[in-house]
Amino acid sequence: MNAYRTHNCGELRLSDIGGEVKIAGWIHRKRNLGNLCFIDLRDNYGITQCVIDSSSDIFSSIKDIRAESVIGLTGTVVAREGNANKNMPTGEIELQVKSVEVHSEADVLPFQIAIDDYAPEDLRLKYRFLDLRREKLHDNILLRAKVIAAMRRLMTEQGFVEYQTPILTASSPEGARDFLVPSRVNPGKFYALPQAPQQFKQLIMVSGFDKYFQIAPCFRDEDPRADRSPGEFYQLDLEMSFATQEDVFTAVEHVMGGVFKEFANGRKVDDYPFVRIPFRESMLKYGNDKPDLRNPLIIQDATGLFGNSGFGVYDNMVKEGKKVRAIVVKGIAEKPRSFFDKMDAYAKENDMGGMAYIAFAKETVKGVAKVFSLEKLNEICKTLNFGDTDAVFFVIGEEEKVSKFAGRARTKLGEDLDLIEKNAFRFCWVVDFPMFEQNEETGRIEFSHNPFSMPQGGMDALLNKNPLDILAYQYDIVCNGVELSSGAVRNHRPEIMYKAFEIAGYGPEVVDSKFGGMISAFKYGAPPHAGCAPGVDRSVMLLADEPSIREVILFPMNGKAQDLMMQAPNVVSEEQLKELRIKLV
Secondary structure: OOOOOOOOOOOOOHHHOOOEEEEEEEEEEEEEOOOEEEEEEEEOOEEEEEEEEOOOOOHHHHOOOOOOOEEEEEEEEEEOOOOOOOOOOOOOEEEEEEEEEEEEOOOOOOOOOOOOOOOOHHHHHHOHHHHOOOHHHHHHHHHHHHHHHHHHHHHHOOOOEEOOOOOOEOOOOOOOOOOEEEOOOOOOOEEEOOOOOHHHHHHHHHOOOOEEEEEEEEEEOOOOEOOEOOEEEEEEEEEEEOOOHHHHHHHHHHHHHHHHHHOOOOOEEOOOOOEEEEHHHHHHHHOOOOOOOOOOOOEEEOHHHOOOOOOHHHHHHHHOOOEEEEEEEOOOOOOOHHHHHHHHHHHHHOOOOOOEEEEEOOOOEEEOHHHOOHHHHHHHHHHHOOOOOOEEEEEEEOHHHHHHHHHHHHHHHHHHOOOOOOOEEOEEEEEOOEOEEEOOOOOOEEEOOOOOEOEOOHHHHHHHOOHHHOEEOEEEEEEOOEEEEEEEEEOOOHHHHHHHHHHOOOOHHHHHHHOHHHHHHHOOOOOOEEEEOOEHHHHHHHHOOOOOHHHHOOOOOOOOOOEOOOOEOOOOOHHHHHHOOOOOO
């Protein structure tokens, strides 16, 4: 028998009435009514209301103890006559307390636990152990644990086996900054914490294992964002031998679709197979490669409508090579002019020069319609599929810039007009990413996504195609505009890998130096393989409906990559630096 409790604080029901029980936990709330003292006792499992009569010998010992002190209570379970709380699982009973044991008294709290007093985030992070006692955050962490357990279950039932890969490894140019760890026994040399288990999981396939997965910690020295934690994050890392892109999609859809349906809590989840959207189509229709499919608005290329349209500003810019994007919004033509002016101002704030529009209201035509002939206006309406009561917004500029802005404008219109679908998780795969891109500043050809990906067309494409026209077997899985994972069919052929890196400006000596373990392994027989790595933190953030990833991580850093609770990063002693042969300058 447990020495501290016979039941937890979320367990007691009407069936327990009359029984003598012992519970333990934190004082969530205490209400002293003079003749009675009510205590809401909380533990990991829930809250039980407890009552102490003023005539009791223990009343004086409990009346001054602060909230969040840890106590044990022994008493009899009784019904809450006339004041049952249907919103609590234990709301039909209460504990009539006979004895109290104080396990630990709490000091004055830096912020309240039982109510949200909107304490500053840095204060909450400094006292994270207190913040984690709050119901919403506590539930988020329990949800995270359940999501990870479900991921493991759904992977193993597909024949995947969990393996662990090293944490100390070699630095490699994978896109983000490495965290470096000095080696004491190899002075002047450094390990790196893995940005991802990328090379190791591929080596696992080369080693003859077939289906790998791991709830993997990854380390990247990146600036924080709402959906990206500085320093470390976790992902469901997986790899498959003798697998195509579609094989990966099937495996991941089973897991991610299954997890989201299990924890959707009444919200809609797309059935799989999920929609496939080519990268270039995504950039055109949604203005980014992370489309939020809850937003019904679609961006259209309207460049062909201008050049000789009668709208001089746009005609001249199109002749200079600029591109036009259009967004049709149904049924908003009657909106006041101020609404359209705000969109114009939004474009100017984003260095786009403004936003033209046409709106067909009942009594009048608004915007720039008057500059077009009736014939041209009919062509615009037919091409863009809009008419009475509708409006269309136009924006013009350099292709990449105008595409990205049109994506932001699509989001703003969707939010301002309340068009975003509620209580739904909409998934898609973005596929057919370019293998290479050109650096605007240097003109160099660089990898656009993952250097270990197989180019579509293999060696023939690398030898005979313009590098900027080569597509890769690379893919992202996206939910509600949040990228959950990148993945690829891997380049398992040494000769193709050398050629791909050559195009990106890396000689064979760089490949041998930075990726020596993997390229060497490929020379001894490597199976075709492919993989993916959905983010655990971001998945839980979506399921918990939290705007910040820090709300689903036990002990996160703040926006300056600091752990305020443990005071990290921190200085180290001269002795430690000397032992590592490091001198600070």
